Amino acid sequence: MVIDDALISKLEKxxxxxxxxxxxxxxxxxxxxxxxxxxxxxEVDTNDVEPLRYVLDEHSSAIRDDVVxxxxxxxxxxxxxxxxxxxxxxxxxxxxK
Amino acid sequence: MVQYQTVVGLEVHIQMNTYxxxxxxxxxxxxxxxxxxVSTISLAHxxxxxxxxxxxxxxxxxxxxxxxxxxxxxxxxxxxxYYYADSPKAYxxxxxxxxxxxxxxxxxELADGSKKNVRIHHMHMEEDAGKTIHDIDTQxxxxxxxxxxxxxxxxVTEPDLNSGDEVLAFIAQLQQLxxxxxxxxxxxxxxxxxxxxxxxxxPVGSKILGERCEVKNVNSKKNAKAAVLYESQRQIAxxxxxxxxxxQTLHFDPESGRTSPMRDKEDADDYRYFPDPDLPxxxxxxxxxDEIQELLPAxxxxxxxxxxxxxxxxxxxxxxxxxxxxxxxYFFNLLEQKAxxxxxxxxxxxxxxxxxxxKEMSSIEIEEDVIISFLSLIENEKVSPSTAYQKLWPALIxxxxxxxxxxxxxxxxxxxxxxxxxxxxIEEVISENSVQAEEYRKGKKKVFGFLIGQAMxxxxxxxxxxxxxxxxxxxxxx
Numbered sequence: 001m002v003i004d005d006a007l008i009s010k011l012e013k014x015x016x017x018x019x020x021x022x023x024x025x026x027x028x029x030x031x032x033x034x035x036x037x038x039x040x041x042x043e044v045d046t047n048d049v050e051p052l053r054y055v056l057d058e059h060s061s062a063i064r065d066d067v068v069x070x071x072x073x074x075x076x077x078x079x080x081x082x083x084x085x086x087x088x089x090x091x092x093x094x095x096x097k
Numbered sequence: 098m099v100q101y102q103t104v105v106g107l108e109v110h111i112q113m114n115t116y117x118x119x120x121x122x123x124x125x126x127x128x129x130x131x132x133x134x135v136s137t138i139s140l141a142h143x144x145x146x147x148x149x150x151x152x153x154x155x156x157x158x159x160x161x162x163x164x165x166x167x168x169x170x171x172x173x174x175x176x177x178x179y180y181y182a183d184s185p186k187a188y189x190x191x192x193x194x195x196x197x198x199x200x201x202x203x204x205x206e207l208a209d210g211s212k213k214n215v216r217i218h219h220m221h222m223e224e225d226a227g228k229t230i231h232d233i234d235t236q237x238x239x240x241x242x243x244x245x246x247x248x249x250x251x252x253v254t255e256p257d258l259n260s261g262d263e264v265l266a267f268i269a270q271l272q273q274l275x276x277x278x279x280x281x282x283x284x285x286x287x288x289x290x291x292x293x294x295x296x297x298x299x300p301v302g303s304k305i306l307g308e309r310c311e312v313k314n315v316n317s318k319k320n321a322k323a324a325v326l327y328e329s330q331r332q333i334a335x336x337x338x339x340x341x342x343x344x345q346t347l348h349f350d351p352e353s354g355r356t357s358p359m360r361d362k363e364d365a366d367d368y369r370y371f372p373d374p375d376l377p378x379x380x381x382x383x384x385x386x387d388e389i390q391e392l393l394p395a396x397x398x399x400x401x402x403x404x405x406x407x408x409x410x411x412x413x414x415x416x417x418x419x420x421x422x423x424x425x426x427y428f429f430n431l432l433e434q435k436a437x438x439x440x441x442x443x444x445x446x447x448x449x450x451x452x453x454x455x456k457e458m459s460s461i462e463i464e465e466d467v468i469i470s471f472l473s474l475i476e477n478e479k480v481s482p483s484t485a486y487q488k489l490w491p492a493l494i495x496x497x498x499x500x501x502x503x504x505x506x507x508x509x510x511x512x513x514x515x516x517x518x519x520x521x522x523i524e525e526v527i528s529e530n531s532v533q534a535e536e537y538r539k540g541k542k543k544v545f546g547f548l549i550g551q552a553m554x555x556x557x558x559x560x561x562x563x564x565x566x567x568x569x570x571x572x573x574x575x
Contacts, residue, residue, distance in 0.1 A: 014367055016180055039367035053173055053195075053372045062377070066115045069122020070136065077132045077140060083237075087131040088230075090237035091182040 003031045100301040103329040105264055106256035108293040109271060110226060110249050111281045113156045119224045119248035120147030120190060127287055130132045131241035139246040141185040146375050150291045153248040156280035157197045157222050160250060163278060163396055164217055166201030168386055173378040177368045182240050185225040193370040194377070196251060204398065205266040215267055216255040223249050261322035268292060268318045273397045277422045284371050285317050287535070292321055296328040298336065307332065310345045312356055324349040328356050336451060357468035400425045408432070414442045423458040424450070434469050437476045462497040471501040478561065484510050512561045519564055523572045537573055
């Protein structure tokens, strides 16, 4: 995989980040290093190895019973929001998806 | 001229009717005050951890088993990333690589009685998003996160559907199934069941599928059918003109009956799926599967078959009485109490269901034993069927706790079949109308009707006409 300007710009878009020119250079360098590491890992033949999805794979997952637990009231729910208009969180107006 | 075939696959989102959300204890709360059923988990506060809901899994298994879908005994959650205000985590917890089940089929029945097997590709568990509202403020979009985290099952079909009618039949059958299973209210108006409809057209005989367009979030069976009709015609028209078109995501407008593009699939979202590190895989044992299998109720098509084959009801009656599980349960329950099947079916279809007018079966104010006595009055010919429907039923609605026999008595509609009583009436009629009786005996046969009328009047209309007729005939010929 080649880390080029087009890919950087796609990643910026996906992560809603705007990088300055010098940051782009740095990110490009970092990503290339990371991919290098994966290339190294790829040298190992894993054809007969089951993928490990989860480190505690042997443990059964913690599952809840279907009961209603503690909720936040509207006041508390909105408290950490940057902007709100009771009883809603608000975001800048955008077109419908 | 080239003939085209419409090819449709569905993605159906079904909201589970659990008490709490998929990964936290917030209550499910359709129509509640905005942002009152939320928690640090559904609001994605840092450091919080999701925990799967046992009933989400169990309800998923119920649907899987009823569709003969193969359960993945190890299934797992993945993150699907997208950035939108309805999801504070900026990803949705879903199942990508290892869904809860794979394969299976649902048989649908079309209006002409023909049947079709629609294959299921797979079904996965995921969580619903919150709601964004754009029309109450000029400056802001409002966000309500009560729905965020509601447990969903997404069912994905193979592209086995070939018309709007088939799509409609499939959704209706699935809706009936989830209601029978008690896993979802299946209410499309409320959004408990929502459909993405993937439509393409291809020349008949060709194996190559045309470019596919996806109509998002269709919210009624009628709209799904209309979207298929409109979209297949639109695509055929383009192909006829020799034009090509891209994969598209479309919105269906029920007002105009048209579709319009939301965004080109060309610039497809990159969801960057990866295993959710917060959620260990779900492991399901064979004994858990067996347990769920045991709990499965009779499925709608099994119930209908039983009504037709064992109870000998006709197609129409069986369809109506099996349409809703509570209606079917009521029917079988009264059968067990020795109700006459055909009379009960008639009463339910012509009187009880119209009376309930869409309300739940359980809201009927007349006790079961009262219904049984009502039916036995008809069966034992104490009240004629037409009189029972026209007079006794309305009286029973007004006095639901009174014994039907007493009501019939006070209405004077109990049929008298007692030979003793009737022959006494006939005797009186003949002696009071000796002139006419004599005329009859001399051959003036049409006087018979007059004498019958007199006898019926004397019995206040409650004598059984066939018995009166026979008794009068006997008396006049003696």
